[in-house]
Amino acid sequence: MPPQVSIAISRPLLLGTLASVIAPASLAQTGPLTTAERSAFTATSRHADVMAFIAELQRLSTKVRVELMATSPEGRAIPLLVIGDPAPASPAALRGDDRAVVYLQANIHGGEVEGKEAAQMLARDLLLGGTPTYLDRLVILIAPNFNPDGNERISAANRTNQVGPGGGVGERYNGQNLDLNRDGMKLETPEVRGLVRVLNRWDPAFFLDSHTHNGSYHQEPVTWVWGLNPNGDAGILSFMEDVMLPEVERRMRETYGTLTIPHGDFVDPADPARGWVPLGPEPRYLSNYVGLRNRLSVLNEQYPYVDFETRVRGAYSLFRTFLDYLYEHRDEVVRLVRDADRRALARGTAATDAFVLATEARPIATPLTIRGYEMEITELGNGRRRARPTERTRTYGDVPYLARWTPAKSVRYPRGYLIAAPDPAVLDNLLAHGITVEHLVEPATVPVEGFTVTELTGARRSNQGHYTTTVTGAYGTVARDFPAGTLLVRTAQVLGPLAAALLEPESDDGLVTWNFFDRYLAAQWGNQPQPYPVYRLLEMPYLVTETVGDGSGR
Numbered sequence: 001m002p003p004q005v006s007i008a009i010s011r012p013l014l015l016g017t018l019a020s021v022i023a024p025a026s027l028a029q030t031g032p033l034t035t036a037e038r039s040a041f042t043a044t045s046r047h048a049d050v051m052a053f054i055a056e057l058q059r060l061s062t063k064v065r066v067e068l069m070a071t072s073p074e075g076r077a078i079p080l081l082v083i084g085d086p087a088p089a090s091p092a093a094l095r096g097d098d099r100a101v102v103y104l105q106a107n108i109h110g111g112e113v114e115g116k117e118a119a120q121m122l123a124r125d126l127l128l129g130g131t132p133t134y135l136d137r138l139v140i141l142i143a144p145n146f147n148p149d150g151n152e153r154i155s156a157a158n159r160t161n162q163v164g165p166g167g168g169v170g171e172r173y174n175g176q177n178l179d180l181n182r183d184g185m186k187l188e189t190p191e192v193r194g195l196v197r198v199l200n201r202w203d204p205a206f207f208l209d210s211h212t213h214n215g216s217y218h219q220e221p222v223t224w225v226w227g228l229n230p231n232g233d234a235g236i237l238s239f240m241e242d243v244m245l246p247e248v249e250r251r252m253r254e255t256y257g258t259l260t261i262p263h264g265d266f267v268d269p270a271d272p273a274r275g276w277v278p279l280g281p282e283p284r285y286l287s288n289y290v291g292l293r294n295r296l297s298v299l300n301e302q303y304p305y306v307d308f309e310t311r312v313r314g315a316y317s318l319f320r321t322f323l324d325y326l327y328e329h330r331d332e333v334v335r336l337v338r339d340a341d342r343r344a345l346a347r348g349t350a351a352t353d354a355f356v357l358a359t360e361a362r363p364i365a366t367p368l369t370i371r372g373y374e375m376e377i378t379e380l381g382n383g384r385r386r387a388r389p390t391e392r393t394r395t396y397g398d399v400p401y402l403a404r405w406t407p408a409k410s411v412r413y414p415r416g417y418l419i420a421a422p423d424p425a426v427l428d429n430l431l432a433h434g435i436t437v438e439h440l441v442e443p444a445t446v447p448v449e450g451f452t453v454t455e456l457t458g459a460r461r462s463n464q465g466h467y468t469t470t471v472t473g474a475y476g477t478v479a480r481d482f483p484a485g486t487l488l489v490r491t492a493q494v495l496g497p498l499a500a501a502l503l504e505p506e507s508d509d510g511l512v513t514w515n516f517f518d519r520y521l522a523a524q525w526g527n528q529p530q531p532y533p534v535y536r537l538l539e540m541p542y543l544v545t546e547t548v549g550d551g552s553g554r
């Protein structure tokens, strides 16, 4: 992840400062060694190394199956390890089986490689090592190399601020030059489409996406944060904040000898006590996307200025910590996501139920203690300052953690959306997410809310190849004729909040944002924007419909 605040980054001062607090996880190593282990943590694995490592695990253990999650734009296989005892032949094989499904993903940004090494180590130790087995209660899905195209561009010139591996790392982007961690909503990459197929088919209760950060200076080598989108289930959001956050911190410290803090950056590096802020809440980020789908979701970011081995072992310890917790609390976690599904299905009937369009950052209940450094401030003129860490450590207490993205603007949460422009790209996107879409079999004249666009703005800078669109306007009630074939998306489905995030015109990360509706909104002649071709149902009228596609949704 890029830093949320810009700070001047000099070469790290932190090498070795953690030796006293990091006890390497003791590993019972049987089975193959990863590239990182074989090279004494001076190199990271190539695509071919990962494939050979997985083949060796398959040769040595019956508890792993491999699925093809996707093929990258440059033609590389993206394998998904399905680890279980027994390894289920398909999601259908888990019916009547009370094992919970857990998903871990690494190397989404091809320069952020320690998760890739830790994921391979974890797979090996689950299958062959003397580690405690989780497999009587969990099925563990692992995608160790989610961005093989980025990975293969290994060069010592990439991520030069990061401490090792000396042999270099890959690049951030995939073979389409896109950032996979911005593709959660538009689904333009085969990698993220492959992930969403896995989410729809296997429905993991827990998701983890492993990265390396680039930002504020502190001593803790491992950071993480939960899915932050406020339209996700309130019960899951508070569980992650109130239960998981302190529990993971404690277990990492006590069981694995590793310090953690939540992911973030100082609001003002010159004044660290002012606050610590995570990434934004937009569901283009995959951890927020999965949170919006009402599942437990984790963004993991290693600290880049400690050595590579410490980062790999830190990521490994975090994966183990979550597995330990999920193993012990499987029933509670499964109940939590089932309750979240029930709550999602019941939404939209109360007039007070709101969908959040815009947020502002507020602190969570418990402030943080961050082991940082005394900062050296240099005035650069023009009011600009550069903040650099000194070698003197300093602990900052009572730091507000601005991770509660609270509503700044909301609209009423509707019962459904009628899409009067049955655009194939819109339909394809909704179905790819797993959203159930119907179409009208008979024409209908129904009262709806229509959105009149008063202002249509294109971004001045390209983002992921898009000049993203922003609209402002207002809803008004109209009675309108909808012909047969009009698409209907009900919010009374498990993915209802995701559907609203995609279809609300003023959503900060919806299909309007990503230009799906530009051709309908901007008239060829004249300056006045056209009405948004998606209408809201606040009440569900009599409609005769048929489900589009196989309606698998989930």
Ligand SMILES: [Zn+2]
Pocket: 001, 002, 109, 112, 181, 211, 212
């Ligand atoms: Zn990243």
